[in-house]
Amino acid sequence: MGPSFLAPLIVSGTLALTAPRLAARLAPRPAAWALATAGASAATTWLGALALLAFTGFGQIRAVADRGLWSVWYLRSQEPVSRLGAGLCGLLLLLGVALVLRASWRRGRVLLRARHRCRTLPVSGDLAVLDDPVPEAFALPGAPGRVVVSTGMLRVVAGVELAALMAHERAHLRHRHHRFLLAYQLCAAACPLLRPLAREGAFAVERWADEEGARAVGDRAAMARAVGRAALARKTDPGPEVLPAATGGPVPRRMRALLAPPPATRRAPLAAAATLALGCLVSLGFAVHTTDDLFRAARHAYVQRHPGAAGADGGHD
Template sequence: MHLAVYLPLLFPALAVIAARPLSDRLEPRLATWILTVGSVVLAIGSTTVLALAVCVRIPTVADLGGYSLQVVQRRDPTAWAVGLLAGVLLTIAVTAATRMVWRRVRALFNAALEAACFPGTNRLVVLDEPAADAFAMPGLPGRIVVSTGMLSALDDGERAVLLAHERAHLRGHHYLFTAGAQLAAAANPLLRPVATAVTYTVERWADERAATVIGDRRRVARTVGKAALAAKSGEDRRRLPAAAMGILGRDRARTAVGPVPRRVAALLAPPPRNQMLALLGVGAVLAATALCTLEAAQDLHELLELAKGG
């Protein structure tokens, strides 16, 4: 195979470098889409290349495919050590991706089940708990859960911001974006910074949506900071399904405020504008990944055709 077909294994390193700048400089909704789709494309590309490098060298696969393993080795004399390494990496990627799919499906099921167990059909559920907390849970219907501790920490205008933020999570199906990015990161650990960036951009997306609804970016910034401080000073919060999302961020159970300072600073700054150069750069990397993956598939097809004749 040509050297170019192995480039999808290297492109995720570019995504690691670009993830933070893209999450800061692009409009959050577009940044979320680009980072999520980009991570999935890069994960598919790298996993496909590993699979192609490994499968054609397995004797059982050669017997089933009716081609000569000797011809394959002669036409593509890649060292067996490289093939073995690719096999190990592919096994790890498939195992990690399978575990992640199972965990995400279970989390979504638990979230939907818990949301359905709340009484009534009203999307807003108020829990009588002193700890300040607020989050959105996907389900049929999706629920916005707010504790009395959080409500008492905010005034009427800030409560409106809180509800607008949580509604944005539900309407935008943000849990699907985080799930996609985390699945890609499980398949290719190099993409973990991209998944982290997506958890940030979905919160920024909800922040900006709340700012549009309320019409006051400073009020939204103040509410985000105030809610985080209230949660930090409160008692330990309940354990939530991984699919739940809220104004405090996804990692609120392990960290005090997460990326809240970045979100507040972004809200106090002018609304972000999309930069054409960054978009072109991302498009070029994704196009190159797709082309290299297709090149790998085409090379494999030609190689197997020759091996069948040999």
């Protein structure tokens, strides 16, 4: 019984760990899509497999088994995991669901607050200026979306570089990159194994916008300089509490990519990621099927032991 429940966990774990490496070899746009798809399938499979395993333990509770007309004795003889294991899976599942809810709530709250606070900013076109010496620039999604840039940023980035920065932020808005970021964050909340995938996804989205910005101004080096100068200015002009970068070096990586020729389209890593994502869902399907078989057999065993229940059961089989 074990393998069919183990497979989804193993395949989704493999996908979680290999997808970031595969994506690093792709152009940013397909990488962002591949990571979102891989993350969603891995997270679904992970939570789904946990739910199935937890349910096999849950079904062995006497009151539940009597309600479902399942033979506890049969379930125990076949149990795919120990009851302790099933309980653990149930806890992980609840934790995952709780973290997903918390992440979406927090995200929504930050977005609403940011929108509310930026509503009063002086706006011209799609640019809203924040009178803050700390260099800051971000895309604020909504209808209409806004590019928010601080005066500190306007003092260090100007001319073509500012045009590149604006084009970068507009690319975030145009391609709805906040939805990608939401997907990555929720995946990471559902399954801690997906955290590296979420980080790589956020990076891919930045690279995607970098490429669009570079194309808009027709100057890759200008986009690279804008990124570098903005990052340096943040460093030399620290706010009250600059957080140490936990990710370790996305800025130089972005600059190097921009100073190199545009990334080529590659199919092999994309195909590998797609295969693994499909493998996830197929293995989850098998696990669902196995669980279904298990509970059917348990009901059959129950009915044989309690012939009186046959009538109640008749409608179902």
